Amino acid sequence: MGTIGATLLRAGRRFVSSLPALFGVLVFTFLLMRVLPGDPAVFFASGPNAGKEEIEVIRRQLGLDKPLPNQLAIYLYDVGRGNLGRSMMTGQAVAKDLKERLPASLELTLTALLIALVSAVPLGVLAALRPGSLVDHGVRLFCSLGVCVPTFVSGLLLIYVFYYLLGFAPDPTGRIDIFATLPPSRTGFLIIDFLLAGDLDGWWAAARQLMLPALTMALFVIAPLARITRASMLVSLGSDFVRTARSVGLSWWRIVVTYALRNAILPVITVAGIVFSTMLGANVLVEKVFSWPGVASYALDALLVSDYAPVQGFVLLMATIFVIVNLLVDVLYGIADPRATVA
Amino acid sequence: QSRAETLRYVTGATVNTLDPNIPGSTREAFALSMSSYDRLVSFGRKQLNGKWVFDLDTITGELAESYSVSADGLKITFKLRPDAKFQDGSPVTAEDVKWSLDRCVTAPILGKAQLLTGSLTSADQFKVIDPVTIEVTLPKPDKLALPNLATVYPIIINSKLAKAHATAEDPWALNWTKENAAGSGAYIVETFKPGEQVIAKRNEAWNRGTPDKPAAFKRLIIQSVPEPATRANLVERGDADLVIDLQASDVQSLEGKGKLKVISTPQYNAVTFISMNNTIPPFDNVNVRRAIAFALPYDDMFKAALFGRGAPLYGATWADGKPPSGGYPIPQPIKLDLEKAKAYLKEAGMPDGFSTTFSFNVGQAATAEPMAALVKEQLGKIGIKVDIQKLPDAQMSTAINEKKLPFFIEGIVAWLPSTDYFYRNFYTGKQRWNYSSTDNAELEKIAQEARFEADKAKYEEQGKALNAIHFDQMFQIPIWQAAQDAVMQPTVDGYVYQFTRQVDYRNLSRK
Amino acid sequence: MLEVENLKVTFSTRRGLVEAVRGVSLSLQPGEMLGLVGESGSGKSVTGFAITHLLDRAGHITEGLIRFKGQDITRAGGADLRSLHGAAMAMIFQNPRAALNPIRTVGQQIADAILAHRRLSRAEAQAEALSLLKAVQIRDPERRMGAYPHELSGGMCQRVMIAVAISCNPSLLIADEPTTGLDVTTQKVVMDLLARIAADRGMATILITHDLGLAARYCARVVVMEQGRLVEEAEPLTLFHRPQHPYTRRLVAASPTATSRIEDLVPDGERIPLVAVTELPPPHGTPLLLDVKAVSKRFDDGTVGVADFSMTMRGGESVGLVGESGSGKSTTSRMICRLIDASAGEILFDGQSIGQIPARDFHRSELRRDIQIVFQDPNDSLNPRYTAFDCIAHPLLRLMNMRSGDKLRQRVEECADRVGLPRELLSRFPHQLSGGQKARVGIARAIACKPRLLVLDEPTAALDVSVQAVVLQLLNKLRREDNLAFLFVSHDLNVVRMMCDRTIVLRTGVIVEQGESRALFANPQTDYTRELVDAVPHIAPAPA
């Protein structure tokens, strides 16, 4: 109980200490967007015959007619009230857009991470058990191959092979077959919602849809995860306490899993946290290729047309998730390693 | 509904609003609004080179059962269909029409600038005569007035519904119509997810199609698929029914396979330019512009960028050097002729060339990038050093609006393509669409005169004069009208090339 | 019970095969405690691991025979091995904290070991574990069951380790340096416990250690190893008083005892002749070389490292600083050496206040070259990217403004000669040098620019006794030749007694006692000092 309390306390403290970073991100994005040479008012006032007047109207609508410090103050005030502004591109409130799209991104990223972890950890362990052997080199090569293909290429290739040539995969157009009926939205995660609704066919359809994009992303992150698993597994296999475990005759499985792996898992958690955060932001390309209605592709489109509010909202969201993931990693750390609570 | 009764249309763009008037509306939003809203009138269709295209000259009633133009051309009277109903079942009245048109010319929305070109500027011009009759008054006869009412913007909105959602700051309920359709159109929007998809079902009560019956497809799915190669795969595998924005190379290969129906129509109302800003040196020198016009690798560009899909606007021969027609655009007597180009450069006092930047839009990269590479290579041969700039869309439009780009690729499109309309809107004034920043008094004068010219022959002469000035001054270089390649399942029928350069879903049916 | 015959172990390494054990034969009776001593690298641990089959993957038994209770287990594997491990023979390792799984509770780990060999329920195993904890005399065993290793002190960890090892009643226990890393006081307690448990349960024990004193105190029989070979086997008294083998002789001589002098540590042949012996204390009235007035150090995190520490030193004087781990010895020496700033107090060197110059700027001070330091661990006191030559030349370049060239080379070689470092080693990198060689480089570096005060922070703690002996002797010689003043930090009281005129005893940053070394150790005034002195294991005095 004491340790849980301490962990929570630490997490809380860490959260508070990351607030300035969030604020920094907020301001920095705001400024960065204004530095972009594109003027959203001009872009969006691009109907035929749009003239100065239309541009002015939009500018006023976006609040761009005010001096920069005022804009910033208004923006901060709005954000404080949970209003992230409106997207010119979709015409919706950014908060609403993000809320609708975040589950898609999260579902994809989490699945990818899961696939990556499930394959990377055993591979890493395998490599660590026989360092320098053929297995080790093989694992290294396999993982490195995954990380050296740009995701958009592997994505397009997977589509070409599994959808176009073989027809195994459903059409790569988003989260669910367009003709399927959606389950009542409870979590926003389709594969969970379908399960809750007891619709197994729907679940299977959603899972199939998820497979290729998740695989594309997973391929890209197996390498760092396997690498860190191998490295920390090597350390913990070589450590004194594993030798102790051997000296008292524990079974092989127990030594590898309970003793070595559980100790080796800490850095893996850290890296998984980092990987998760970067994936969430960097899966723009995968989302584009698979027409996945996620937040990253949303932000990319907005960025290209200098639609400020969505980009700002997206970055803030990502930063918040980053902070939350860090907290989570901390808490996991606390659970996985009793020593962490002392530090 | 069965799959056969559904039309699945995939596109790289997205529908971002249900009200086409909202600033920032996309072309896809326009297309959807054609089906979700009705207008008073609509364009007819005609066959051109064996393909159906919209016909500017036939204007038929849509919500109007009939219309009449007074002899002096100052009054247009519309009789509404008595049986027309909004999608919520309430009847369409003249009040609704007046409110909608008032809104179009007063609210700060896109329709305002458009209707202006048809002399429709004020709410006073619209008068309710009785519940099914409305009268439009014009300050002077304007042949674009009626066509303007067939364009995308003057949608007829269910005014009672809209007013219920109006607020003091937003008297025209713009915020509400953005996300809610309150029209009488052929399709009722069911799901609207900007950036993902729109799903609409057929409005069974709608009967304003050509043979007075509802649209053919029971359901309509408009889906955003950003990756063009994926769109091609979808339609090839039969998962999508229709797509119009494929890459030229994919269209070529799909056409070659012969499994699908491919209808390619040059975009008659659109022109792609290599533009030069006539106020930025050295492009302020007419001879430089001429030199460029004769130094561009037209054929190569056409082949490499468009795979030969479209209508070239170069390589014509004008007998006795005069424009053969008063239409716009017409093919120009320009071609790759480096000797000539060098001569012009010399005349311009720059025999050794100069350096400049050449810009294009990231969104257009698929065609613009090979073009730019070719332009750079060719111009290099006459000493013009070109630095290629690839700009994100918003930056490009901002830079163009601020007249900062000397040399770039751009395109124009006119919904009401008449010669004077093109010249007035794209060659005059300090505004964004005057890409070349042309300021030519003679051109402006003739164009303004032509606007209200009723005599066809005279109009033709004016058009020729404008074309002659254009060629002489070479403000910018029209290069082609790219093709609109509609690729569809062989079963899909009724595709018509529309002024919006989008699909009008109401035209389509399945054999 | 255990018989080992002509055991040979090789390791395949990147540099080819390394023969670590080259023919060891020994035997052990039930209930006997055998000492296995020798210097670092002599193959003690490898012998232990080979017997228990815990060698690294790279290691192989190439020859020999291991018989355990009459059974040949040389090539045992799989299930045999597992039942052998723990149930028949167990091992206790050097660093107890590292040898325990940091993320499992003490109770779980003991229970794991029990469950590996006996069919019990978890609860029964836990109960058994608790009784084991009681057996190793841990205070408050119920509470400790749920504790993690990091929550325990080093001594407690070692007790837990013992509990794990004896959990299945093995008949053979191999304790590989069970007390290195522990305080002298804790060492005694743990060893006593181990001896008692072994006796109670009739376990045969092999005690691996490099501390002859320890072996002498607890073992009935001691074998000495050198470079993978057994060189001598005897009872401790015989061994220490009449060593047969030259290696044993050297080893015995090098181990400091309560009465030994520096000169005794090294066999006659290797003794360095003292040039000028100025045993006399400097005359009264000479100005103080170092005057430390009430300095204290409080770290950023609030820990008080040293509080109100005062001392004085004269030129050529040698002062020892002793105390248990964490008592502030290093902190004090680093403050005096001007590597960190004191939070309060004043330091005068040669009459000048050097405490006022911030440590950040002290490198520019004239006095920098007068105060030099030699560090505890020779392994990390040399820049891995510098050759020995570079290391020694470094202060010359920086503090004496010498340029690279013949003169520098000459000076470096001279220093190397003075510390007895062969010149051909100068081009080597630290990892290519032995511990003793590295220590010499460190000393050469410190004396290169002829300082007046040398601070030595446990300069021999990581060295073997024989190397330590040589280094101590060397230091002593240098001190006398150059009339250097030493501030000598160590936890080995015997060494301090030999090296220092005066000794200061520190405890949690506070001076407990100080005085003339010999007197202080002969007759400690405080309990703390007495405990320190008593805990040092000695080879029993020779029978008269």
Add this chain to the structure above:
Amino acid sequence: MSTIETSSTLRHTAFVLRGNPVTAIAAAGALLLALLAISAPWLTPYDPIASEVSAALQPPSAAHWFGTDQLGRDVLSRLIVASRLDLTIAVTAVAVSFALGSVVGALCGYAGGRLDKAVGRFVDVLMAFPLFVLAMAMVAALGNRVENIVIATAIINLPFYIRFARAEVNIRRNLGWVEAARACGESHVAVVLRFLLPNVLPAMAVQMSLNLGWAILNAAGLSFIGLGVKPPTPEWGIMVAEGARFISTGRWWLVAFPGLALMSAVLCFNLLGDGLRDILDPRMRT
């Protein structure tokens, strides 16, 4: 460096490579790549930017080994020339972020205190950014010139180097030899830059070689969304991105060859990492 040392370095390198075939292959690949980049202008069979539209989109043949692209340019020639730009981008981006990140990180790790906290905050802000989006925004803001792509890539790599250097220096700052350097009269700054940094370099080499690959991928990603280097400059990422769109029309050579080039480069760098550490670390030497 004396000749003794260089020869021992070489011997050591050879030793490491022999013991680790994967690294050896990767090293050979990287070397080949570097040679290719250096001698690119003399190797290309055709002018990489000269178009020949009549010969566009030809499959591999004896004349054009890797086929031709949309403008009839020789894919092989473009590939070879692109190696130059790609390696330049990768190497400069990594060099910039390494130079800046390691120095700042090392100083922070050594000094601790307020500087450390301030920089830590800055790094937090950077880390909290979705990095690829940051790169996109920066390229969009600054214009898609090669320098800007390099800067953007460098900035998004920066936090890793700062953190890494900070951590590595932090654990070493109290080691004997560091204090010894101080006692030998070195200032704090000199200790950090001349003593600590070179010692953390081997560990960072792994990160660097990974980042080299990553930088190339990053540039490719930017190209894919249209923010890559400007045409007609040949660059692998652009070639792959353009070629990827031709997959469905069966013009596989447009994506396959640039894709393979890019892949093998990234693969080499990735696999090189571990070996590089062994080579650079003097402690691994005999």
